[in-house]
Amino acid sequence: MFSAIMDFGDKLGTALFKLSYNFPNQFYLNFIKENRWKYLTDGLKVTLTVTIFAVLIGVILGFLVAIIRSTHDKTGKLTLLNWVCTVYLTVIRGTPVLVQLLIIYFVIFGSVRVDKVFVAVVAFGINSGAYVAEIIRGGIMSIDQGQFEAGRSIGFNYTQTMIYIILPQVFKNVLPALGNEFIVLLKETSVSGYIALQDLTKGGDIIRSQTYSPLLPLLAVALIYLFFVMILSKLLKILEGRLRNSDH
Amino acid sequence: MFSAIMDFGDKLGTALFKLSYNFPNQFYLNFIKENRWKYLTDGLKVTLTVTIFAVLIGVILGFLVAIIRSTHDKTGKLTLLNWVCTVYLTVIRGTPVLVQLLIIYFVIFGSVRVDKVFVAVVAFGINSGAYVAEIIRGGIMSIDQGQFEAGRSIGFNYTQTMIYIILPQVFKNVLPALGNEFIVLLKETSVSGYIALQDLTKGGDIIRSQTYSPLLPLLAVALIYLFFVMILSKLLKILEGRLRNSDH
Amino acid sequence: MTTSEEIKEKSPLISVKDLEKHFTDVHALNGVSVDIYRGDVVFVVGPSGSGKSTFLRCLNRLEEPTSGTILFEGINITDKKCDINKHRQKMGMVFQQFNLFPHMTVMRNLTIGPMKLQHKTKEEAESYAHELLKRVGLETRADAYPNQLSGGQKQRIAIVRALCMRPDVMLFDEPTSALDPEMVGEVLEVMRDLAEDKMTMVVVTHEMAFAKEIATKVLFMAEGQILETGEGREFFENPKTERLKTFLEKVL
Amino acid sequence: MTTSEEIKEKSPLISVKDLEKHFTDVHALNGVSVDIYRGDVVFVVGPSGSGKSTFLRCLNRLEEPTSGTILFEGINITDKKCDINKHRQKMGMVFQQFNLFPHMTVMRNLTIGPMKLQHKTKEEAESYAHELLKRVGLETRADAYPNQLSGGQKQRIAIVRALCMRPDVMLFDEPTSALDPEMVGEVLEVMRDLAEDKMTMVVVTHEMAFAKEIATKVLFMAEGQILETGEGREFFENPKTERLKTFLEKVL
Amino acid sequence: GQSGKTLTMATNAEFPPYEYHDGTEIVGIDVEIAQAIADKLGRELVIEDMAFDSVIMAVQSGKADIAMAGLTITEDRKESVNFSTPYTTASQVIIVKEDSDITSPDDLVGKRVGVQLGTTGDIYVDDIEDATVERYGKGFEAVQALLQDKVDAVMIDNQPAQVFVSQNEGIKIVDEAFTVEEYAAAIAKDNTELLDQVNDAIAELEESGELQAIIDKYITD
Numbered sequence A, B: 001m002f003s004a005i006m007d008f009g010d011k012l013g014t015a016l017f018k019l020s021y022n023f024p025n026q027f028y029l030n031f032i033k034e035n036r037w038k039y040l041t042d043g044l045k046v047t048l049t050v051t052i053f054a055v056l057i058g059v060i061l062g063f064l065v066a067i068i069r070s071t072h073d074k075t076g077k078l079t080l081l082n083w084v085c086t087v088y089l090t091v092i093r094g095t096p097v098l099v100q101l102l103i104i105y106f107v108i109f110g111s112v113r114v115d116k117v118f119v120a121v122v123a124f125g126i127n128s129g130a131y132v133a134e135i136i137r138g139g140i141m142s143i144d145q146g147q148f149e150a151g152r153s154i155g156f157n158y159t160q161t162m163i164y165i166i167l168p169q170v171f172k173n174v175l176p177a178l179g180n181e182f183i184v185l186l187k188e189t190s191v192s193g194y195i196a197l198q199d200l201t202k203g204g205d206i207i208r209s210q211t212y213s214p215l216l217p218l219l220a221v222a223l224i225y226l227f228f229v230m231i232l233s234k235l236l237k238i239l240e241g242r243l244r245n246s247d248h
Numbered sequence C, D: 001m002t003t004s005e006e007i008k009e010k011s012p013l014i015s016v017k018d019l020e021k022h023f024t025d026v027h028a029l030n031g032v033s034v035d036i037y038r039g040d041v042v043f044v045v046g047p048s049g050s051g052k053s054t055f056l057r058c059l060n061r062l063e064e065p066t067s068g069t070i071l072f073e074g075i076n077i078t079d080k081k082c083d084i085n086k087h088r089q090k091m092g093m094v095f096q097q098f099n100l101f102p103h104m105t106v107m108r109n110l111t112i113g114p115m116k117l118q119h120k121t122k123e124e125a126e127s128y129a130h131e132l133l134k135r136v137g138l139e140t141r142a143d144a145y146p147n148q149l150s151g152g153q154k155q156r157i158a159i160v161r162a163l164c165m166r167p168d169v170m171l172f173d174e175p176t177s178a179l180d181p182e183m184v185g186e187v188l189e190v191m192r193d194l195a196e197d198k199m200t201m202v203v204v205t206h207e208m209a210f211a212k213e214i215a216t217k218v219l220f221m222a223e224g225q226i227l228e229t230g231e232g233r234e235f236f237e238n239p240k241t242e243r244l245k246t247f248l249e250k251v252l
Numbered sequence E: 001g002q003s004g005k006t007l008t009m010a011t012n013a014e015f016p017p018y019e020y021h022d023g024t025e026i027v028g029i030d031v032e033i034a035q036a037i038a039d040k041l042g043r044e045l046v047i048e049d050m051a052f053d054s055v056i057m058a059v060q061s062g063k064a065d066i067a068m069a070g071l072t073i074t075e076d077r078k079e080s081v082n083f084s085t086p087y088t089t090a091s092q093v094i095i096v097k098e099d100s101d102i103t104s105p106d107d108l109v110g111k112r113v114g115v116q117l118g119t120t121g122d123i124y125v126d127d128i129e130d131a132t133v134e135r136y137g138k139g140f141e142a143v144q145a146l147l148q149d150k151v152d153a154v155m156i157d158n159q160p161a162q163v164f165v166s167q168n169e170g171i172k173i174v175d176e177a178f179t180v181e182e183y184a185a186a187i188a189k190d191n192t193e194l195l196d197q198v199n200d201a202i203a204e205l206e207e208s209g210e211l212q213a214i215i216d217k218y219i220t221d
């Protein structure tokens, strides 16, 4: 194992040398020939579609769960619903998303022919919902208790206080975290190749399986993810700055 | 797609009925026959090994990176190292761990024959390091600036203040987050089947490939993950409680 | 014979009997009884942790009393069946930390209650809010957001927010202790105004000089009980219990 | 002829000249010059935001001055080449928020500086710490952690922590404004003691009565400048500038 | 290490009867042939199990000495590695549900076809007009998808298809074979020494009848 590491710089050097030498050929083989680049663009479309819809489901589900749980915490009501939510959170946050994806594909939608994009959206949406719920619950708890008391002291009931006073502030506070959830999901969907969905990562796999050269397809896939993550992070920073500077 | 959903409850019902009816047979087939349960226990060993060592690497790497970055932020020194760290964080946090795993296996260790457990430990360790670094950096930033000033006002220099005053407090504060990182990694390593490492998820896959029944192997895998995540969460809660109640 | 108006005048606005409040491991209120009449300016003083805030917060059930009764305008509001939200509209509350709604303009802070709860039109609510803003000298800040205001301005807005609901009593919990010393005066000024207008007020404070000046009644609390009651100036100049004497020596 | 001792007596301990501090968009100090002599008890007063804290924090370069010089014991400590860590040991600092180290016992808070920086043995450091703890009446709390102390106790420990380094001057930044009113007295008591012991002190505070009582010199700051300087009682009773008069009216 | 004491074989052990997990061991036709070759070379056989689409890369990059994974000789693959003399023939066949209306390769037009990523089946189906290809990482998952009606047909090598059909009710192999092809071992381009040794060994095994015996042991028509 350790001699392997010693060896490794050496071999990496050789590999990089070979690459620079071969680069035009390799580039042609992996991307141009037989329009192989299409695997990447098609895959990217799938990846983005799955991510966008999964985030949507995740946010809706997350808000519902968070509101149920906070209401239970504050008022002691909704015991049954709260219990269901707790089980949901425990199971989803306690198992790998890959295993969830496989179960949803092979077991839940076992003998139904259903669009795989739909399966992935459902799986990642349900998964994301559990994490979003905790983000939003954190957001609700981080609102100063004084805000709640001020609302109640005017005469608003629990629901009115939530709707007029608490949730608008929560939403503003968690917006960056929700943006971040989008980034997390974008990366997480890379495992959807497991259910033979041709997402971006799988697109690279297909090219690899045809050209038998791992470097360029993997690098291209990595760069595309990196590009989108960096763009999104940038947008998120701008958003956060705006939110911080706004007076309300 | 929608008729599929309508259909779905129906089919699920049938499936569950079949299962309950068949359960002893299915159980025998998937776990007892030919000692198939061994795939799960062997896989679990691999999963735990990879997770433990990856977390170790992640924590060490994360501490280094966080200290370099905070030092740069506070003193303006270490510009080059800080730049390296920034690139590391951007790339690792900007690409899926699956893609990183594949690149490390096929490209970085491309022509070296090396133990796959080692490859997985390196890949997940490097990945985890980037996230741990941000946890610890957050921990350093969350220490009241007054602590830093108190240290400096006594006459400690930057390094002494870090060592005697800041880091001990950071470590205590981030311990729960590090525990959580362990849980995250435990789940994340489920993709290591991609490099044909026989981890827990792959163990379930092998059983499935022999019995063609997806339900029980997947369920068993999910339950094992869930079990460990719940145990770890429980321990973490106890730890957090202790830390909160301790006076220092 | 007394007319019903006279009875109303003479019966207390708030009547607290045997109020108890237990927190998990603290006995915060240990049998508090007191009557507050219309036009009273009641100051509650006492050492830290003596239960002053808890007492005040029980009055509008922001804190749920463990036992005891509170009659407000003749109605037992500790009864679980009464709709406390209705009564809270008549009991304005001002907090130490202001608790303005940061995501709304000043005007929205002032009008959301009257509009959503008392079904005032926007015009009605805004014109009354404007009137009150003028009284506290902040008529130009209607479109500002809370973060754009100084502490003293925030607290004056918080007082106006409570007044916009046209309450019958105003509860203050250390309204000036989160303020920079230079801003305390402007808030006390507004409170003095209110007292002169015969608004019923219950004020928890450490500002002894102010209490001495405008209180009609002072309650001294210690360890969850009211140890001594007095009439304004008299209370400070002739403390009867040893406990109150020591306390006054420390804080004056 | 004057002996070197006498020169030392007469030359200022701290001599500040033309101190300027710019933050990104605030001109916090706008040419401050002042001499502080051994045994001086200097109080710095002024409205919020006038630069009092900035001035104090520049004295030990917790805040880096933009320009100007500070001579401390004759050495120019604004010189980038001087080892500021050495000089800071001689300048004890006490913060509004105490800033005790929460992960250490009181005793460890007091001894870590002397042991790590002045290479005292554990015994030496602890025995001196014990002596000082006794002086502030906290000798029984040596093994407590900061969270187990009240605010007033914390601040007294913070003062002792600074004293343990045997400083030549003590800097205080509003040492009592984070305290409950009942605890202010015990901290002022300790500071009064120090002043009687002829410790050189620079104190930023809003406690005017206290300043009046023990200050040998008072600086009135506004908008980053020292507008008026006076000798203790005199300063408060005969303010010369209009500015100071208005200020004193507001806060007294 | 080409000259080591070991002979490392890259394979994808989810392809019965050529290679598959049996208990804690990996067994199958390829495994036994490789064992026989290793015995002849005096080296110890080490099996590296990996995704099918990785086995050629493993040989190319030196991670393995030899790849035996039901590997069909194709022109594309020949550009990346050398192949030994073929040791058996196989054909791509189509597996369908028993009630399926697909009776020949021509009927696959416009259908949904499951394959294993990177197999020759994958390559052929890609050429069928309008057919939707679903590329699974493992052959058995494609079959599982067929059982669950997620795909209309699976194209896969003949022998594994036989195994899959024998293990599952309700599916059958369409009579008409799609193609005929040859399996061989893949060896790195620059390792001609090993290539010669392996070719010699295969020739000896064929001559002695050992090769046929191994195949017969797993495939009984």
Ligand SMILES: Nc1ncnc2c1ncn2[C@@H]1O[C@H](COP(=O)(O)OP(=O)(O)OP(=O)(O)O)[C@@H](O)[C@H]1O
Residues within 6 Å of the ligand: C023, C024, C026, C027, C028, C046, C047, C048, C049, C050, C051, C052, C053, C054, C055
């Ligand atoms: N939510 C709570 N849970 C538990 N204990 C509480 C709670 N609120 C108050 N207490 C305790 O009840 C007692 C009375 O508290 P309260 O806040 O009423 O005192 P106070 O007189 O207002 O003090 P201060 O002058 O410091 O505001 C204290 O011992 C306090 O710690």
Ligand SMILES: Nc1ncnc2c1ncn2[C@@H]1O[C@H](COP(=O)(O)OP(=O)(O)OP(=O)(O)O)[C@@H](O)[C@H]1O
Residues within 6 Å of the ligand: D023, D024, D026, D027, D028, D046, D047, D048, D049, D050, D051, D052, D053, D054, D055
């Ligand atoms: N780190 C900083 N960055 C930017 N501006 C600062 C910083 N510290 C202080 N200032 C600004 O410098 C000015 C002087 O601040 P300083 O804290 O010295 O005032 P002060 O007199 O101590 O006020 P207070 O009585 O409120 O403590 C203020 O306008 C303040 O906003």
Ligand SMILES: [Mg+2]
Residues within 6 Å of the ligand: C052, C053, C054, C174
């Ligand atoms: Mg209180």
Ligand SMILES: [Mg+2]
Residues within 6 Å of the ligand: D052, D053, D054, D174
């Ligand atoms: Mg200050």
